[in-house]
Amino acid sequence: MCSSLDGPGRILGPLGLAEKRLRREPAALQEGGPAGAGAGGALKRTPGRGLLVGMCDARQYQLLQPRPVRGQSPVNGYQLLDFGAGRRLERFGTFVADRPCPTAEGLAKAEPEAWAAADARFERDEPRKGEWLRSREPPDPWTVGHSAMTFELKLTPQGQVGFFPEQADNWDWIRERVRAGAAAGNPRRVLNLFAYTGGSTLAAAAAGAEVVHVDAAKNIVAWARRNAGLSGLEARPIHWIVEDVRKFVRRELRRGSRYDAVILDPPSYGHGRRGEVWRLSKPLAGLLAACAELTGGRPRFVLLTCHTPGFGPDRLAAMTREAFGDDAFASVDAGPLVLTSASGRRLPAGTMVRTAGPFRRSKAPLVSPGRTG
Numbered sequence: 001m002c003s004s005l006d007g008p009g010r011i012l013g014p015l016g017l018a019e020k021r022l023r024r025e026p027a028a029l030q031e032g033g034p035a036g037a038g039a040g041g042a043l044k045r046t047p048g049r050g051l052l053v054g055m056c057d058a059r060q061y062q063l064l065q066p067r068p069v070r071g072q073s074p075v076n077g078y079q080l081l082d083f084g085a086g087r088r089l090e091r092f093g094t095f096v097a098d099r100p101c102p103t104a105e106g107l108a109k110a111e112p113e114a115w116a117a118a119d120a121r122f123e124r125d126e127p128r129k130g131e132w133l134r135s136r137e138p139p140d141p142w143t144v145g146h147s148a149m150t151f152e153l154k155l156t157p158q159g160q161v162g163f164f165p166e167q168a169d170n171w172d173w174i175r176e177r178v179r180a181g182a183a184a185g186n187p188r189r190v191l192n193l194f195a196y197t198g199g200s201t202l203a204a205a206a207a208g209a210e211v212v213h214v215d216a217a218k219n220i221v222a223w224a225r226r227n228a229g230l231s232g233l234e235a236r237p238i239h240w241i242v243e244d245v246r247k248f249v250r251r252e253l254r255r256g257s258r259y260d261a262v263i264l265d266p267p268s269y270g271h272g273r274r275g276e277v278w279r280l281s282k283p284l285a286g287l288l289a290a291c292a293e294l295t296g297g298r299p300r301f302v303l304l305t306c307h308t309p310g311f312g313p314d315r316l317a318a319m320t321r322e323a324f325g326d327d328a329f330a331s332v333d334a335g336p337l338v339l340t341s342a343s344g345r346r347l348p349a350g351t352m353v354r355t356a357g358p359f360r361r362s363k364a365p366l367v368s369p370g371r372t373g
């Protein structure tokens with residue numbers, strides 16, 4: 001997976017700038033510049049890896065320092081440094097990653113010179129696959145934290161790192177909702193579907209919920225379990241399920257299982273445990289209807305997030321209301337997920353629907369079983 005950054009046709013844009021600097025300022029090539037390795041440190045060559053990216057002047061150094069992010073729950077060790085031209089530049093601890101970002105298409109980079117600090121750059125060669133071109137390996141262990149949660153990071157073949165920072169506000173919200181429910185003496189059994197590396201699971205479990213965590217990928221569920229361990233939550237009542245979401249939900253309906261809240265983060269496209277194809281556009285309505293039934297039409301909360309073009313706040317809110325019944329909720333809050341960059345620019349990063357309830361005055365109609373796509 002790892003390629004030379006200066007192989008034919010593989011040179012990173014900003015490298016030319018870095019190279020010019022190399023010729024002009026040999027002193028800047030000392031290892032461990034002010035921002036340290038991987039955060040704009042010195043240029044160096046590693047056998048078999050080609051010329052490594054990294055330069056640092058005072059302006060870049062400042063860019064790479066953590067700063068409070070407006071309107072966004074801070075993640076310890078994470079910062080969106082810049083975005084534009086279909087890409088995002090992010091710092092995860094001491095490691096800087098440059099990767100594709102469809103919502104940054106057609107936007108100009110605000111800090112073009114900062115991109116030379118990238119330690120790894122993801123190049124997509126197929127719609128869902130690609131390659132990380134790296135100037136150095138990430139630290140080991142490589143983690144970021146949010147409140148009491150710790151997440152292990154990895155460069156994955158899909159261009160992800162195992163962590164969606166735009167979800168941090170939602171994790172805070174989940175914790176508050178579970179705590180509020182506990183204070184009111186309500187049961188707290190939470191179903192987390194497409195649960196990935198477990199951010200929402202850990203937030204709910206940390207607040208005292210029993211969580212059923214469902215994801216089709218065995219290695220991803222193992223990763224989520226490691227995150228639970230890193231976060232000191234391994235002894236909490238979390239049920240780790242490797243299964244296709246629709247199959248699991250159908251089984252739960254047959255068993256007559258009940259949940260108090262549901263969290264869903266469906267991908268645009270994915271696979272179940274045995275290769276079952278998931279395309280968000282078709283089965284989402286049926287899946288939401290099944291979740292309505294599993295919560296008896298009276299969920300304490302629903303959190304639905306997605307990153308799929310065409311599924312904006314209005315559409316997702318309408319689908320949620322339709323599945324659960326118009327009077328199932330006291331309120332439905334729908335809007336964009338947003339990441340704020342170091343310079344205060346806002347990058348759209350998906351859509352979320354959060355409901356509060358249940359609405360107590362009338363009974364919402366239950367949806368008939370079997371509508372899970």
Ligand SMILES: C[S@@+](CC[C@H](N)C(=O)[O-])C[C@H]1O[C@@H](n2cnc3c(N)ncnc32)[C@H](O)[C@@H]1O
Binds near residue numbers: 269
């Ligand atoms: C968290 S979601 C995607 C997050 C984000 N909304 C996005 O679109 O990039 C991805 C997770 O869903 C899981 N997944 C995809 N299809 C699935 C299915 N049919 N059943 C269970 N999990 C599935 C994947 O294994 C992965 O961990």
